[in-house]
Amino acid sequence: MDVAVSVKDITKKYSLYKDPWGPIKEVVTRKKLHKDFFALMGVTIEFPKGESIGILGKNGSGKSTLLKIITGITEPTSGKVDVHGSIVFLDVSSGIDSELSGYDNIFMKGTLLGYSKQEMLAKIDDIIEFSELGEFIGQPVKNYSSGMKAKLGFAISVNVDPDILIVDEALAVGDSSFQKKCMEKMNDFKLQGKTIIFVSHDNHAVESFCSKAAWIHQGELITYGDAKFVGSMYAEFMSGRKPIESIQAEIQYEHAIEQVHYGTTEDGFNLQLNGFVRDQQMVDVQGRFQLAIRDNRTGETVMKDLEPASKGFTVSFSETEFPLFFKPGKFNFWLREEMENKKAVEFSIWAGKADIREQQSKGADHFQYQFKVQQNSLELAIENIGKVEQQVNRIWVEDELLHIEGVAFVRGYETKFENDVLMKFYLTDLSSFERCVFPVEVSETEEITENPAYNPQGKVYNFSRFKVVLDMAELEPGRYESHLSYRMANAPHHRFLNLVWASKLNEYPREPYSTETYTADIQTANKYLRLEKTAKS
Amino acid sequence: MFDIYKEMWKRRKMIQALSIQEIKREYAGTLLGFVWGLANPLMRIAVFWFVFSIGARAGGPVDGAPYFAWLAIGMAAWFLLNDGFRLTQKSFRSKRSIIKNTPFPVAILPAVQILFSYYIHLILLAVVFVLTALSLQTVSLYNFQLIYYDFAALMLLLGIGSITAPLVAVSKDFGRFLDTILVFLFWMTPIFWSADNLGRFEWIIKLNPFHYIVQGYRDSFFYDIGFWEQPVYTFYFWVLVFIFFLLGNYLHKRMKPIFLDTL
Numbered sequence: 001m002d003v004a005v006s007v008k009d010i011t012k013k014y015s016l017y018k019d020p021w022g023p024i025k026e027v028v029t030r031k032k033l034h035k036d037f038f039a040l041m042g043v044t045i046e047f048p049k050g051e052s053i054g055i056l057g058k059n060g061s062g063k064s065t066l067l068k069i070i071t072g073i074t075e076p077t078s079g080k081v082d083v084h085g086s087i088v089f090l091d092v093s094s095g096i097d098s099e100l101s102g103y104d105n106i107f108m109k110g111t112l113l114g115y116s117k118q119e120m121l122a123k124i125d126d127i128i129e130f131s132e133l134g135e136f137i138g139q140p141v142k143n144y145s146s147g148m149k150a151k152l153g154f155a156i157s158v159n160v161d162p163d164i165l166i167v168d169e170a171l172a173v174g175d176s177s178f179q180k181k182c183m184e185k186m187n188d189f190k191l192q193g194k195t196i197i198f199v200s201h202d203n204h205a206v207e208s209f210c211s212k213a214a215w216i217h218q219g220e221l222i223t224y225g226d227a228k229f230v231g232s233m234y235a236e237f238m239s240g241r242k243p244i245e246s247i248q249a250e251i252q253y254e255h256a257i258e259q260v261h262y263g264t265t266e267d268g269f270n271l272q273l274n275g276f277v278r279d280q281q282m283v284d285v286q287g288r289f290q291l292a293i294r295d296n297r298t299g300e301t302v303m304k305d306l307e308p309a310s311k312g313f314t315v316s317f318s319e320t321e322f323p324l325f326f327k328p329g330k331f332n333f334w335l336r337e338e339m340e341n342k343k344a345v346e347f348s349i350w351a352g353k354a355d356i357r358e359q360q361s362k363g364a365d366h367f368q369y370q371f372k373v374q375q376n377s378l379e380l381a382i383e384n385i386g387k388v389e390q391q392v393n394r395i396w397v398e399d400e401l402l403h404i405e406g407v408a409f410v411r412g413y414e415t416k417f418e419n420d421v422l423m424k425f426y427l428t429d430l431s432s433f434e435r436c437v438f439p440v441e442v443s444e445t446e447e448i449t450e451n452p453a454y455n456p457q458g459k460v461y462n463f464s465r466f467k468v469v470l471d472m473a474e475l476e477p478g479r480y481e482s483h484l485s486y487r488m489a490n491a492p493h494h495r496f497l498n499l500v501w502a503s504k505l506n507e508y509p510r511e512p513y514s515t516e517t518y519t520a521d522i523q524t525a526n527k528y529l530r531l532e533k534t535a536k537s
Numbered sequence: 538m539f540d541i542y543k544e545m546w547k548r549r550k551m552i553q554a555l556s557i558q559e560i561k562r563e564y565a566g567t568l569l570g571f572v573w574g575l576a577n578p579l580m581r582i583a584v585f586w587f588v589f590s591i592g593a594r595a596g597g598p599v600d601g602a603p604y605f606a607w608l609a610i611g612m613a614a615w616f617l618l619n620d621g622f623r624l625t626q627k628s629f630r631s632k633r634s635i636i637k638n639t640p641f642p643v644a645i646l647p648a649v650q651i652l653f654s655y656y657i658h659l660i661l662l663a664v665v666f667v668l669t670a671l672s673l674q675t676v677s678l679y680n681f682q683l684i685y686y687d688f689a690a691l692m693l694l695l696g697i698g699s700i701t702a703p704l705v706a707v708s709k710d711f712g713r714f715l716d717t718i719l720v721f722l723f724w725m726t727p728i729f730w731s732a733d734n735l736g737r738f739e740w741i742i743k744l745n746p747f748h749y750i751v752q753g754y755r756d757s758f759f760y761d762i763g764f765w766e767q768p769v770y771t772f773y774f775w776v777l778v779f780i781f782f783l784l785g786n787y788l789h790k791r792m793k794p795i796f797l798d799t800l
Contacts, residue, residue: 014798071640075794089640097558099565104558111554112639140565 002049003084004164004195005070010079012040012065012219039065040076041219047164049084052186052196054206054213054227056234062219063199067166070197085163085195088113090154098142102133102152105141109156123159130185131155132178151178158185164195183209203231203238217244223251232375242347250347253285254278255335257351257378258312263359264366268319269326271380275349276312277335286313289335292346293317293380296330298481300433303336324426324435327483327497328367331380351378366495384496386410388486389454392502392529395522397472397513402520404468404529408486409448410496415463418442422487425468425500427480427531436475440484441467472513472520472533480531500529539782541644541699541789548645555645556652563653574657575664582612582665585729599731602759606669611728613665614754617658617690618747619719624650625698626715629706633800643797644789647698651691669758679761686753686764689774693746696778699785703792706800726751749774 015034017023022033039062047053057063068074069081071089096105106127110120128137131151141149158165167186186209189196200206206213206227213230215222217237222244223230233251236242242250257275264270277286286306294301302322306313319326334346356371370381392406408423415421423440445465448454455461466484486496502508502524512521516536523530545552564570586605599607628646629636636643662683670676705712726747732739742748749770756762764771 073637073640074797087640089638097562099562100558101565104561104565107554108558109639111551111558112635112641114551116550117554 003046003082004049005047005084005087005197006045006082007066007070008044008080008082010040010043010066010069010076010081011038012062012069012074013038013077038219040069040216043079043216043219043221045214045221045224047195047197048212049195050190050193051212052190052198052210054210054231055197055199055216056201056203056206056213056230057216058201058238061216063216064168065219066216067168067197067199071166083164086114087164087166088157088160088162090157090165090167096141096149096153099140101140102131102137102144103128105152106156109153110160113160115160123161127155127159130159130181147175147178154178154182158182158189162194164197165189166197166199168199203235207231222248243345245345246347249335249337249345252280253335254280254282255349257333257349257354260351260354260356260371260378261359262357262369262371264369269366269369270316270318272314272316273333274309274312274314275351275354277306284308284312288337289313290338291315291349292334292336293325293331294334295325296332298329298428298430298433300325324428324483324497326367326382328382328384331382333378333380348377350376352376354378367497384498385494386496388484388496388498390484390486390498390501391504392500393504393507395502395508395529397509397520400471400473400515402468402470402472402513402522402531404470404500406466406500406502407445407447407464408466408484409454409461409464410486410488410494412459413488413490414460416460418444418463420463420489422489423466424485424487425466425470426483426485427470427475428483429476429478429480431478434476438468438470441469443467472518473515475520475531475533477518477533477535480533482529482531501527502529503527539786541786542695542782544642544644545648545695548642551642552645552648552652555649556656559649559653560656571657571660575660578612578616578661579664582609585612589729600733600760602755603672606672607755607759608729609665610669610754610758611751613658613662614686614690614751615723615726615728615747616661617654617687618694618750619723620654620657621651621690621694622697622701622719622722623716624654625694626701626705626712628698628702629796629800630709630712636797636800643793647702648695651694651698654694655687655691673759677758677761679757679763682757682763683754686750686757689753689778690750692778693750693774693781696781696785700781700788703788703796706796707792722747743770746774746777 014037015023016037017034019025019033025031026033043062043066055063055066065074067089069076070083071087072081072083073089097108100108106124107117107120110117110123131137131154133148133152136144136148141152144152165186186196196210198206198210210227212225213227213234214224215230215234223233233247237244237247255275255277257273259272259274261272261274262270273291276284277289279285286308289306290303291306292301292303302317302325304315304317306315333349333351335349336344336346338344351373354373356373358369366385368383368385370383372379372381388408388410390406390408392404394403394405396403404425409415413421421442423442425438425440427436427438428434442463443465444462446462448461448464449459482500483497484500486498488494505524508522508524512519514520518533518535521532521534523532560571564573567573586608589608590604598604625647628650629643632646635641636646666680701711701715705715722745725742726745727742728751732742732748732752735742753764756764
């Protein structure tokens with residue numbers, strides 16, 4: 001492989017002084033008065049000839065410093081740079097003098113790039129044509145709009161025919177047709193086997209244009225490789241979904257879920273995952289990791305250590321171990337490593353080729369479980385089979401007892417007797433995820449049966465009223481969300497679990513309930529019933 | 538030891554092209570262009586002549602040379618030294634936008650400014666030469682010695698510029714200091730007064746290498762003295778230039794990584 005540019009172990013240090021006299025005081029007192037700022041730390045990249053390589057990174061990450069070192073504008077504090085071929089740094093504004101005319105600027109910039117007047121004369125027609133400036137080429141550049149300046153700068157840089165073209169976020173200026181023209185010109189470059197180094201903070205541009213990409217974050221090279229891979233990592237980081245440590249860990253290890261086996265038994269849902277985690281020396285390292293499953297909505301997480309298996313690891317979860325964790329919602333799968341400082345690093349485990357199998361279902365009274373692989377990670381979606389219609393009609397407090405009264409029914413499932421349905425009420429603490437269960441009293445009402453809007457077919461939903469009484473004095477302080485489970489005693493034996501819907505705002509207490517020791521606030525702002533209890537100090 | 542000067546020699550075409558660009562840039566937007574490069578120094582010569590000759594009644598002939606011609610030739614030399622000195626020390630700082638954005642052999646920038654000053658100087662020199670030749674009604678072979686003194690002046694400026702430019706690029710204060718020094722040098726170089734007036738302290742003035750150039754100009758015009766006729770002084774001058782070159786090369790190497798970051 002021919003190398004166009006190689007940088008080896010480049011470090012760039014800037015000394016930052018608070019005091020303008022700092023450098024002089026430092027010489028006199030021989031004390032360190034500056035802060036070291038590392039714009040680049042030990043970056044090693046080889047840019048192969050004839051490829052277009054993207055450099056990704058957010059503003060201030062050090063990517064421009066790297067370019068300046070490659071082009072020789074700045075010298076590295078340590079490390080080695082090798083450049084094979086002529087470089088043009090396509091930065092639209094550089095070397096353009098606003099006092100001179102566009103025409104003179106072409107020669108000016110040509111001179112700076114090391115071309116003689118004769119060489120530039122040979123190119124000048126192409127440059128003027130490419131720049132689309134027409135008769136304005138004779139006007140001083142100070143009269144140009146910023147778009148025109150950019151066009152001129154770009155036209156000069158691409159037409160001087162360098163071996164290596166470095167593009168620094170230049171395409172953001174100029175109108176779309178000019179941008180297209182620039183892209184075409186750069187594609188021509190690619191076809192001619194020239195090297196392009198393309199710097200951007202936009203992963204889409206890099207993914208579509210470059211074959212390889214490097215990602216620099218806070219002066220460090222996070223990863224260098226296939227543009228699509230690096231781009232997707234970068235996008236995940238930039239969207240805030242993943243911290244940098246997770247991505248570093250993710251790149252550091254090779255990991256995958258290979259098999260997903262799931263099913264339901266009498267005891268409920270269970271799940272077995274098989275896969276591997278290896279470090280770069282291909283050694284299995286599952287001992288360090290736990291597998292964590294997280295409820296996307298609430299953030300509730302359960303985790304278990306990975307068990308060694310004949311090939312890689314295995315880990316299983318069941319509803320008996322984690323009651324009420326696997327409920328309607330969406331779940332993601334993470335590898336989790338505890339670091340020395342007690343902080344945990346998590347990253348999404350790769351599941352691009354996972355083999356997902358449902359095993360024989362023995363219990364029929366369950367939810368619908370669905371596994372999907374999205375962007376190479378595994379996602380579990382749990383849904384109710386069918387739908388519970390529900391509403392809280394009234395909430396009131398009496399002697400610290402909270403009364404919640406409402407209706408719940410499933411269309412098509414008749415409830416003629418009290419035993420036809422079994423309901424339970426749950427409160428879940430939103431920070432500790434501890435749960436309390438409360439009995440629900442089911443009683444008779446004609447509210448649904450007699451309402452033609454709900455019951456056009458004339459079915460019987462007599463036992464659809466529910467009532468919960470909970471003692472707020474006994475509740476631990478905290479924020480709670482509430483679930484109602486609905487279980488059919490007869491066929492088809494479905495079970496439902498829903499957040500409690502409470503949209504009749506006028507029927508609920510408006511002021512928080514307050515005693516000498518605590519305040520309890522019924523929150524229904526987002527239509528789901530929540531309860532917050534705060535202790536008084 | 539002389540890396541930056543080798544670089545300049547290698548890029549002499551680029552220096553030439555850039556100095557032409559510099560002239561274009563300097564007079565871009567003006568209608569009269571380089572006429573302004575002529576008008577200003579001529580005006581200053583006239584003012585000095587008026588002040589010293591008419592105002593202070595001090596303008597007698599100097600060793601037989603008419604004061605006005607003597608002053609004009611001295612000033613012509615001085616303007617080259619003055620402009621070269623002033624522009625080279627700022628040569629990195631004034632071109633920071635180029636230095637920061639374009640891969641470019643920065644070492645040649647002082648030479649660009651010196652060549653630019655020289656072009657302006659040539660125009661002035663031509664006018665002064667014609668005026669003096671007309672008023673003296675003599676043209677001597679010694680006039681060709683100007684080529685030697687111009688060369689000496691350019692080398693001196695290059696040496697000094699290579700020292701000052703990186704220092705000024707690192708510290709703006711140093712630039713202010715040099716501006717102040719330049720005013721001092723202007724009065725301490727015998728331009729509108731004769732070094733002979735100092736008597737036995739003349740040697741102090743002679744330490745100033747600028748004096749070598751100004752005096753050389755006058756020798757070539759009025760006194761028909763060749764530079765080989767004062768070998769010690771010539772030797773001293775070139776040793777000094779040599780030291781400046783060494784120091785300039787060293788400072789450039791030393792300061793370049795710093796000013797590339799701090800500019």
